[in-house]
Each structure stands twice: as C-alpha cells, then as structure tokens.
Amino acid sequence: MYMLIIKWHIIVNIIYLLILHFELSWKQTTFSTGILFANGDSWKEMRRFALTNLRDFGMGKKGSEEKILEEIHYLIEVLEKHEGKAFDTAQPVLYAVSNIISAIVYGSRFEYTDPLFTGMADRANESIRLTGSASIQMYNMFPWLGPWINNLTRLKKNIADMKMEVTKLVRVLKETLNPQMCRGFVDSFLVRKQTLEESGNMDSFYHDDNLVFSVGNLFGAGTDTTGTTLRWGLLLMAKYPHIQDQVQEEISRVLGSRQPLAEDRMNLPYTDAVIHETQRLANIVPMSIPHTTSRDVTLQGYFIKKGTSVIPLLTSVLQDDSEWESPHTFNPSHFLDEHRRFVKRGAFMAFSAGRRVCLGESLARMELFLFFTSLLQRFHFSPPPGVTEDDLDLTPSVGFTLNPSPHQLCAVSRV
Numbered sequence: 569m570y571m572l573i574i575k576w577h578i579i580v581n582i583i584y585l586l587i588l589h590f591e592l593s594w595k596q597t598t599f600s601t602g603i604l605f606a607n608g609d610s611w612k613e614m615r616r617f618a619l620t621n622l623r624d625f626g627m628g629k630k631g632s633e634e635k636i637l638e639e640i641h642y643l644i645e646v647l648e649k650h651e652g653k654a655f656d657t658a659q660p661v662l663y664a665v666s667n668i669i670s671a672i673v674y675g676s677r678f679e680y681t682d683p684l685f686t687g688m689a690d691r692a693n694e695s696i697r698l699t700g701s702a703s704i705q706m707y708n709m710f711p712w713l714g715p716w717i718n719n720l721t722r723l724k725k726n727i728a729d730m731k732m733e734v735t736k737l738v739r740v741l742k743e744t745l746n747p748q749m750c751r752g753f754v755d756s757f758l759v760r761k762q763t764l765e766e767s768g769n770m771d772s773f774y775h776d777d778n779l780v781f782s783v784g785n786l787f788g789a790g791t792d793t794t795g796t797t798l799r800w801g802l803l804l805m806a807k808y809p810h811i812q813d814q815v816q817e818e819i820s821r822v823l824g825s826r827q828p829l830a831e832d833r834m835n836l837p838y839t840d841a842v843i844h845e846t847q848r849l850a851n852i853v854p855m856s857i858p859h860t861t862s863r864d865v866t867l868q869g870y871f872i873k874k875g876t877s878v879i880p881l882l883t884s885v886l887q888d889d890s891e892w893e894s895p896h897t898f899n900p901s902h903f904l905d906e907h908r909r910f911v912k913r914g915a916f917m918a919f920s921a922g923r924r925v926c927l928g929e930s931l932a933r934m935e936l937f938l939f940f941t942s943l944l945q946r947f948h949f950s951p952p953p954g955v956t957e958d959d960l961d962l963t964p965s966v967g968f969t970l971n972p973s974p975h976q977l978c979a980v981s982r983v
C-alpha cells in the first residue's frame with residue numbers, strides 16, 4: 569500500500585538503491601535468525617508465535633498497561649531526583665522502555681543499577697547505532713570489506729555478548745520452568761520446544777538460536793524505537809512551550825491528577841495528535857527494514873525481479889507534501905479536524921505496513937501514550953538555563969534510527 573503513495577522521484581531513488589543493494593547481506597552482518605530477519609518459513613512461524621505470546625504476556629491488553637504504569641513510577645522517581653536541573657534524557661528513558669520488554673520477555677523487570685541490565689540496554693542501543701553507520705552500510709553492499717571495518721568487529725562482539733547473556737538468563741529460567749505458569753515469552757518458547765521434542769519433533773523452528781535471536785531482536789526493535797520517539801516528544805515540548813501548555817491544559821482538564829490509563833486516549837485528542845505528529849516528524853525509521861520481493865512485480869512501470877532487495881522509504885510517505893499541509897514543521901493539527909477531534913491519517917505509516925508491519929505496534933502505541941501523558945502531567949520540560957527554545961536543535965543524529973542530537977532538558981515538577 570505504501571509503495572503506491574511513493575512519488576516518482578522517490579521511485580527513481582529506490583531503483584538506485586535496488587541496484588546498490590543487490591548484494592545486500594543483512595544476514596551476514598547482524599541477525600542470522602529470529603523474528604526480524606528470519607528466512608523461509610521460519611519468520612512466519614516465529615512472528616506468529618511472538619504475536620500470540622506477546623499478546624498473552626501483556627501486549628495490547630491490561631497486562632502491558634500494568635507493566636508500563638509500574639515502570640513509569642520508577643522513571644518519575646529518577647526524573648524527580650534531578651530536582652529540575654538539566655539532565656540527558658537518553659539513559660533514563662532507554663532503561664524504562666527496556667524494562668517493559670524485559671518484563672514481557674523474561675517475566676520480570678531489572679533495577680536500573682543492575683550492571684547486567686544496563687550493559688544489555690546500552691549494548692542494544694549501540695548496536696542499532698552501529699547498524700546504521702556508513703561503514704556497516706558499505707559492508708552490507710560489499711561484504712568482502714568486512715576485515716577492514718572496525719564497526720563490524722564491534723557489532724559482532726555486541727551480538728556475541730548479547731547471545732551469551734541471553735543464554736545465561738534463559739538457563740536460569742529453564743531451571744525454574746513451570747509449564748503450568750509461564751512467566752513470559754521465554755517460558756512459553758521453552759514449553760513449546762519441550763512439547764514438540766516430547767512428541768518426537770527434534771527439527772522444529774523452536775531451537776536455541778531462534779530463541780536467543782528472537783529475544784535479542786525484541787530488545788533491539790522495541791527499546792531504541794520507543795525510547796527515541798519519547799525523547800523526541802519531550803524535546804519538541806521543550807522547544808514549543810505553547811504546544812506543551814495545550815497538552816498540559818488538556819491533561820489537567822480531563823484527568824486532573826489521576827494516573828492516565830490507556831482508555832483515556834479517546835478523551836485526550838490534542839495529546840494524541842501531538843504524539844502522532846511527533847512520530848510523523850521524527851520519522852525515526854526512515855528506511856524501514858530492507859525487504860525482498862517474493863515474486864516479480866511491476867511498480868509504476870518499473871519491473872522488479874523476484875528476490876530483489878527493496879528499501880521502502882517511509883520518509884517519502886510521512887513527509888509527502890501532497891499528503892501533509894506542512895510536512896516539515898511540527899503541526900499537531902495534521903491529526904485534528906475542524907472540531908479539534910482526533911483524525912487518523914492514511915499516510916501515517918511510522919510502523920510501516922503490510923505483512924511485516926511492526927510487530928510491536930500496539931505495545932509501542934500504548935507505551936508512548938502512557939509515558940508521554942504521565943510525564944507531562946508530572947513535569948514541565950524546558951531547555952537548560954542559558955539555552956533558548958530556538959537553540960534546541962532538531963537535527964537528527966543519523967543511524968539505523970534517527971535519534972535527537974545529544975541534548976539536556978530540565979524537568980520541573982508541576983505538583
């Protein structure tokens with residue numbers, strides 16, 4: 569569907585990229601199996617399993633709301649400790665969202681001071697940055713460059729460390745596994761594996777490698793993305809205080825000081841529009857994830873052979889000037905009608921589209937809403953002393969995802 573919206577000049581770029589990426593070799597660089605880049609039938613089975621189980625362990629249901637609300641409580645405590653002084657939002661936000669995935673995958677959260685946890689979260693974050701680096705992109709096109717690419721050595725080490733740590737955590741869960749009471753995704757995977765093996769199926773997709781990489785991919789895909797979006801939201805609020813005022817006015821009027829819940833979204837149309845507009849403008853996964861055509865296709869006159877690597881440019885939709893009134897400015901009205909009611913927009917494709925659409929969309933949407941409203945209810949965000957709103961830089965730091973450039977904000981308590 570999104571391919572149809574892409575305009576002519578973008579199509580030309582895609583064709584160019586197709587040629588460049590003909591030798592694309594993601595498997596060699598990052599993930600050899602698991603949900604994200606699983607090949608053949610494996611991805612279908614792993615995706616189906618992950619979707620069902622993540623739903624059971626909280627995604628899109630009451631369970632995830634509880635986990636998110638618990639984590640918000642810890643994040644607020646961390647922000648309060650700064651007592652309104654300037655701090656870098658990156659680490660506290662990253663740790664909070666990492667803990668949501670931890671709770672869903674392992675069945676429990678970690679303390680922010682636990683070195684095992686901070687090591688895993690920091691490493692997952694670094695791996696996303698390395699994956700988007702120019703040298704790794706070059707390696708994807710020309711794998712023979714591998715031995716000369718430092719970032720590749722670093723990325724491979726991160727992946728090996730991640731594999732080792734996940735294996736250790738899985739071992740502990742295995743020792744205490746109770747098939748009647750699954751604590752999270754890992755338990756559920758282990759139970760399925762055990763059941764299949766007991767019935768004589770020793771050759772299923774439920775093997776240790778798929779478990780480790782699925783867990784790694786859930787962390788990789790689910791933390792940096794949500795954390796980065798949330799940080800963009802806070803930065804944009806500090807830069808545009810008149811918009812922050814309107815969000816806070818709506819939250820105070822509708823919720824007062826009570827904890828925001830997922831069901832409040834429909835009564836907070838302005839806040840919802842601000843979150844959507846943040847995702848649209850921040851455009852954090854500009855090139856989505858590379859895909860391969862599963863059959864020959866002809867797109868707007870261009871023939872694309874089966875098996876060709878394709879990079880869908882989400883930017884071309886999220887910032888298409890024929891779809892958005894002011895595509896390059898922060899304008900929450902893009903998602904409001906003349907009665908200030910929230911309106912869905914077909915060109916809002918921050919989570920991509922189609923069969924491989926973001927697997928964590930419903931979780932991410934709930935996280936963004938609950939974190940954003942709870943933080944804005946509690947704090948006023950502003951630039952550090954001596955920095956004006958105009959000085960706050962919206963130039964992204966380029967990687968596999970688009971992060972805000974390093975910055976600090978003040979979170980002044982409103983209560």
Ligand code: HEM
Nearest residue numbers: 604789790793794797853857919920924925926927928932
């Ligand atoms: C604001 C937050 C997020 C954004 C903007 C986002 C965006 C995306 C995008 C653009 C894709 C590529 C889809 C495609 O290939 O066409 C994707 C895939 C994926 N996302 Fe997310 N994502 C977010 C949060 C999450 C979360 C919280 C999870 C955790 C469960 C998650 C798990 C995944 C997985 C596993 C895939 C790969 C799906 C597959 O290959 O079948 N994402 N995401």
